[in-house]
Amino acid sequence: MLGEKMEEALNGQLNAELYSAYLYLSMSAYYHSINLFGFANWMRVQWAEELKHALKFFDYIAENGRVLPRPVEVPPREWDSALAPFEVAYAHEQKVTGLINSLVELATSQGDEVTRDFLQWYVDEQVEEEESASEAVEKIKAAADSTEELDRLDQEFGQRK
Numbered sequence: 690m691l692g693e694k695m696e697e698a699l700n701g702q703l704n705a706e707l708y709s710a711y712l713y714l715s716m717s718a719y720y721h722s723i724n725l726f727g728f729a730n731w732m733r734v735q736w737a738e739e740l741k742h743a744l745k746f747f748d749y750i751a752e753n754g755r756v757l758p759r760p761v762e763v764p765p766r767e768w769d770s771a772l773a774p775f776e777v778a779y780a781h782e783q784k785v786t787g788l789i790n791s792l793v794e795l796a797t798s799q800g801d802e803v804t805r806d807f808l809q810w811y812v813d814e815q816v817e818e819e820e821s822a823s824e825a826v827e828k829i830k831a832a833a834d835s836t837e838e839l840d841r842l843d844q845e846f847g848q849r850k
């Protein structure tokens with residue numbers, strides 16, 4: 690069974706993952722609105738990734754304690770350039786890495802080895818999450834001055850599955 694503090698913190702992270710999903714879905718909607726459909730696809734795939742992260746927390750909490758749903762904050766809806774959402778995404782992933790690290794510290798301080806092991810998947814996943822957002826930021830920066838390059842990148846982002 691999860692300790693009270695650990696259960697509370699994991700429920701908080703479940704909420705944070707659901708917020709991440711909603712944030713990326715909002716970014717997908719923004720890209721649709723400016724006709725960058727490949728960018729919209731990239732964000733929609735990321736939305737699905739975040740749902741996977743959330744469900745993994747859901748299952749773990751449900752199996753070892755109690756899931757207690759909370760309201761999910763409404764994400765921003767507007768950005769001022771094709772680059773901006775990806776910069777926000779990168780900063781967001783860095784923040785999530787910090788949240789996961791705090792959970793690891795809590796599990797360690799509580800002597801909860803099982804949860805500590807469970808969290809290792811997220812520790813590894815966050816390395817990839819930060820890398821893919823940061824790589825996308827660099828690609829957009831490199832393409833930003835040319836409509837042709839931006840179209841090519843939009844096609845590339847449209848391939849993400």
Ligand code: FEO
Pocket residue numbers: 706709738739742782785818
């Ligand atoms: Fe669930 Fe993008 O980290």
